[in-house]
Amino acid sequence: MNRVVALRAGPAVAEPMVEVRGLSKVYPGGVEALSDITLNFPKGKLTTLLGPSGCGKTTLLKIVAGLIPASAGEVSVGGRKVTGPGPERAFVFQDFALLPWATVLRNVAFGLELRGTGRWEREATARRHIEEVGLKGFEDAYPHQLSGGMRQRVGLARALAVDAEVLLMDEPFSAVDEQTRRKFQEDLLALVAGKGKTFLFVTHSIEEAVYVSNRIVLLSRRPSRVSEIIEPDIPRDLPPDRIRRHSAYIDTVEEIWQGLKRYLE
């Protein structure tokens, strides 16, 4: 059976890497996106924010990224309060956000370029990560020459290249086709297992959340609160096809669906 952690700050499963305390966000014009959210994101794990569309998942992620300010409450990463973007966090964008005039190599190295890393060093790092995401041979291609899935691999390599401890992923696979998405999800599991990085992942797909997550935070409809935290009890060392047929996987998907259904009426 899944462990359903108590509402609000649950017991510390692992050392928290990202802490969110009493976070609220009211957009100018009075739209209340988030209401008093308190959450921990354990180190070295992948935590998914899941909820009905328009519930403020992306808003929460962008506040953690330091891209938009919170109206109340605070976020700290590795014990330090967030006041803006920082070197310990890297963002993977839903629409990839690649520079169309730059090659794959320059796009992947762009985070390092902005930090003032020398050309030789940043390109060597970028080449390593391009190979890691499976795009070796495409270093000199431009984004418009790549498929959607390949573009998001570039976005992922760019985030990996700056060697941040926390990776913030905003629906990274929603703009790629189904087959590519499945491959991505499998690769993501390997990445989480191998890197020891902390992942914050936003998705609206229940199956995707259950498949990739160590921890799933269910958010309610706007103004969002944490409605439930689920830790799927699925052995992660199984091959992909076994995971998708595992009873814990199937049960968790169903359980979350039953939980989210009430927000749709």
Add this chain to the structure above:
Amino acid sequence: MAAAPWALRAASFVVVFAAWEYAGRLPVNPAFPPFSDTLVAAGEMVADLSLVAALGVTLWPLAVGVALSSLAGVAAGVAMGLSRRAEWLFVPVFIVLQAAPLAALIPILVLAYGVGLLSKVMTVCIMAMPVIVLNSFKAIRHAPSSLIEMGHSFLGSRRQIIAKVILPAASPVIFAGLRLGLAAGFIGAILAELLISPTGIGDLITYHQSVADYPKMYAAIATVIVLSVLFIGLLDRAEIALFRPERRSAR
């Protein structure tokens, strides 16, 4: 497939020239010479150097005016795109300028600056500047917000984001403005020579019209058009070479 666009382009010229030749031979108007006569006239004017000398005179105010308008116009437009304050201050001025029949302002320029080079440069500037400024402004304002957000998230400073994200993203629309500005500058240069004092190409047009040597008059007009198209093509290449390498490989 690679040769087809060139063949089509050549065909497009052939069609236009054939229509011109046909209309000239009908003739639709005694003052409208066929293409072949115009071409011969142009050859004569190149041979006796009158066309070359006239171009030398006309290109001066044009070059100075377009260079000034490009530098000042892009700078002003970019500033307006980056700062709300500059936007409120300058946008209304340029929108009014763009809407105004600028040729009507030329007499005022002559009163203020006389009939020399300065008035002609000013004419080129008032024709070219508004479209360059407004395009640059819109280009900066419409730079994709997701790319700017990406720049922030990877710790870019404001200067880095402007130089490495906003300006390259804006360059196609800025260059579209420069192309339109250059074309407007040509109109300004010829207007100045027809309305302020007859020099250069404007003089050739006026003179050959007055002695009813229509092939030479049309040769002078056609030369301006050819030159304008040539310069605009060069600007296109400059843009791709400087800012948009991905379009080089796409060709």
